[in-house]
Amino acid sequence: MPVAATAPPSRRSLLPLLGPAMVAGVAYLDPGNVASNMSAGAKYGYLLVWVVILGNAMAWLIQYLSAKLGVSTGDSLPGLLGKRFRTRGARYAYWIQAELVAMATDVAEVLGGAIALQLLFNLPLLVGGIITGVVSMLLLLLHSRRGSKPFERVITGLVVIIAVGFCAGILFAPLDGGAAVAGLVPRFEGSGSVLLAASILGATVMPHAIYAHSALTRDRFGFVPEGPARRLVLRATRVDVTIALLIAGTVNVVILLLAASTLQGEAGTTTLEGAHAAIGAALGPVVATLFAVGLLASGLASTSVGAYAGAEIMRGLLHISVPLVVRRIITLIPALAILVIGVDPTLALVLSQVVLSFGIPFALIPLVRLTSRRDLLGESTNRWWTTVLAVIAAVLLIALNITLLVLVTTGV
Known part of the structure; x- marks a missing residue:
């Protein structure tokens, strides 16, 4: 519904408008990001702190451009693209790549939840994957039956658990402040550090987060007419995105710092299971348990948001509405199949990030193009410098994803 606003916006008037960005921001706290930041800290210490901060910026x-698109058009990015493709073949081809990316995302998130349940309760990975899928279905049912606000509240609660779980260890870790500050200076140490930097940066902005954020603001606000109402919502959106990304960025930096201070040089810390064991040995079982709880919350929250994004992709591009729970069941199959076959979970996480790399250009380029069109966004059209910054970010992210693909496929 359009939001009425006649008075200058205040902190009190902005507060009820917050929430969608926290849901979209879960994409930056998913198990794939945790694994990348842990590996970076364990292998290279504080070297790549700057990469995490740059990615967050x-x-x-x-994410703001995506949210603005939903507010200003009353539609999502997939919905707008679905209306603009001239042929059904083009629309279906775009849908196939977007759907594959969404499914790859889901694989990483279900695996993360399954690993967490194994660490906490010694459950088989397959059982943990099923439980993760069932809980995510319940969260999606909450969204379908109760609307966006209750869903946002639950996801926000999971984000709090993620933050506590992943950040608790930093209170006991022997940080090297000087080395951490030095990590703000951009530099590399060999091709391995370039690979990890590409993995962190290239997979930071995930396609499904771009698709989801435009849909989340559309579901919450609908089309907001030009004028004071839209300016109020967009100001709230900037605050919302700032809070969500500040939390996500802080957690990711803390994960890297924790790994750098406690895991560097330790054997077997390239996997989530190994990192958990090393954290327990260095900081005690309580911190290790909190880490596993944070990983579980990460898997549950991110897989729910991923399924939401996938349903929006299908609705916007194919013009058909598939119930979220039905789609959840369909997309759960590949992740469970990987667990049944016995593929190494960490390897599956890495491969899922490679698949995500293919989808980055297909989401970023249309987003920048559409938000630059005055005939579509009116007064909310990007300013020239916003478009320039967005193009630079898009080019950098696409280049990094290509680098990641080359390095992974060539085994560098």
Whole structure:
């Protein structure tokens, strides 16, 4: 519904408008990001702190543009693209790549939840994957039956658990402040550090987060007419995105710092299971348990949001509405199949990030193009410098994803 606003916006008037960005921001706290940041800290210490911060800055701009698109048009990015493709073949081809990216995202998130349940309760990975899928279905049912606000509240609660779980260890870790500050200076140490930097940066902005954020603001606000109402909502959106990305960025930096201070040089810390064991040995079982709880909350929250994005992709591009729970069941199959076959979970996480790399250009380029069109966004059209920054971010992210693909496929 359009939001009426006649008075200058205040903190009190902005508060009820917050929430969608926290849901979209879960994409930056998913198990894939946790694994990348842990590996970076364990292998290279504080070297890549700057990469996490740079990725977060680019993510802020891109997520704001996505949210602005939903507010200003009353439609999502997939919905707008579905209306603009001239042929059914083009629309279906775009849908196939977007659907594959969404499914790859889901694989990483279900695996993360399954690993967490194994760490906490020693459950088989397959059982943990099923439980993760069932809980995510319940969260999606909440969204379908109760609307966006209750869903946002539950996801926000999971984000709090994620933050506590992943950040608790930093209170006991022997941080090297000087090395951490030095990590703000951009530099690399060999091709391995470039690979990890590409993995962190290239997978930071995930396609499904871009698709989802435009849909989340559309579901919450609908089309907001030009004038004071839209300016109020967009100001709230900037605050919302800032809070969400500040939390996500802080957690990701803390994960890297924790790994750098406690895991560097330790054997077997390239996997989530190994990192958990090393954290327990260095900081005690309580911190290790909190880490596993944070990983579980990460898997549950991110897989729910991923399924929401996938349903929006299908509705916007195919012009058919598939119930979220039905789609949840369909997309759960590949992740469970991987667990049944016995593929190494960490390898599956890495491969899922490679698949995500293919989808980055297909989401970023249309987003920048559409938000630059005055005939579509009116007064909310990007300013020239916003478009320039967005193009730079898009080019950098696409280049990094290509680098990631080359390095992974060539085994560098």
